[in-house]
Amino acid sequence: MSRSCSSIPVSQLRDLTLRVKAHAGDGVVGSAVALDTRHIVSCAHVLEARANPDKPVLGTQTVNPVPGDRIMVSRAAEPGRPRAATLVAMGDPRVPTDDFALLRLDEPLDHEIAFRLSDRLSSGHRFDAFGFPIGYDLPGNIAHGVIGVANSLGMVQLNADLGGFAVKGGYSGGPVWDRIARAVVGIVTGSAKHPTIDPRVGFMLPFALLLDRPEFARVSRAPLAFGQPELSSLLAAIAGDLERDQAIVFLMRKVREFSEDPVSRYWVYHTLGAIGGPRVGNMLRIAIRTEDDDFARSGAEEALATA
Known part of the structure; x- marks a missing residue:
């Protein structure tokens, strides 16, 4: 594939x-x-x-x-x-x-927000950020790169690609999209203090530090779910061994998160099967033995046949 x-x-x-x-x-x-x-x-x-x-x-x-x-x-x-x-x-x-x-x-937006907000953050995942840098007040623009680790001040580093836009002024407050998690994981908070030394470095405030605050109690959360669209999107984000390993770890975490959602587990197993490999095969065999839902177990069995 x-x-x-x-x-x-x-x-x-x-x-x-x-x-x-x-x-x-x-x-x-x-x-x-x-x-x-x-x-x-x-x-x-x-x-x-x-x-x-x-x-x-x-x-x-x-x-x-x-x-x-x-x-x-x-x-x-x-x-x-x-x-x-x-x-x-x-x-x-x-x-x-x-x-x-x-x-x-004052007035609600006239379209539903279909994107999930995630309070989980994974360094090494690819990101996309949108904002309005100088000269792009009307159309806005997008930056791409890799999510880094949190520094001593709690800011999470964003390492922008050399061939694209840097994360700079105008992006602050804009969304950071994690390609593997298929969710918005935080907002851009700024760029490096020395743009000539670190021209591609930005920072983000992860939702992990925001969504559990009492001020955000009234914010509606899109329900977690995993189906055919998420399967296709995640597979499309796998470009090499690094993304493949990240996707496997992410999906096994999803199996635990979807403990009350056998339909989502069914599709998670199918996604693992599409990734394939000996490691995935062992995981699916364990799932077949331990699954307590017939439908989810059938997903693991079908996935193992193609892994």
Whole structure:
């Protein structure tokens, strides 16, 4: 089977990204992610920059956004249709793991948010990030690369590909999509402090540090599920042995997560079978012996026949 590294279509990533409008005029100060049809999240430093247009350097601002403030945003696909939102909660932009701002839209988005949010983070996975860097206020643009590890401050490094866009100003608040997990795993929070030394390095705030906070209790979570579309998408993301090993680890974790969902386990087993190899074969044999659901077990049996 031919497999090539496949990213999420740009049009789909744009569907859950919004631009944060400047305090006055048509400028853009950053990005935001739709968590559900009413809630969006951005970076606290993006809102501080918006409130202090003459003092863009963090730490020099004199106006502090507070809950209840009104913020104008627009969907990436609808630059000419501004939407009003209210600031619900905001962290400290000077603390990397607290650099978030939760907003509630006055009117719900007119399309469902079909993407899953994941609070699991895996270094080494390929990512796609969408945002509005300088010169791309209207169309936005996408950056690709590899998710790194968390540094001592809790920021997770994003290593952008040499042949694409760097993760830089304008991406802050935008979504980070994990190609293996097939989910949004966090938001971009900034780039390296020395862009000439580390021009391809950005950082993200993982949802693992956000989604369990009380401020996010009202955010709707898309139900976890795994089926034929997820099978095809994950297989398309496997470009070599590294991605193959990552996918196997990810799928075995999914078997445990879907302990109450035999249909999803059925498809996870089929995906493992499509990946194949001796290691997968042993896993499927164990699954056949231990599965307590007939339908899920049949998936493991069918997968073993093709592994």
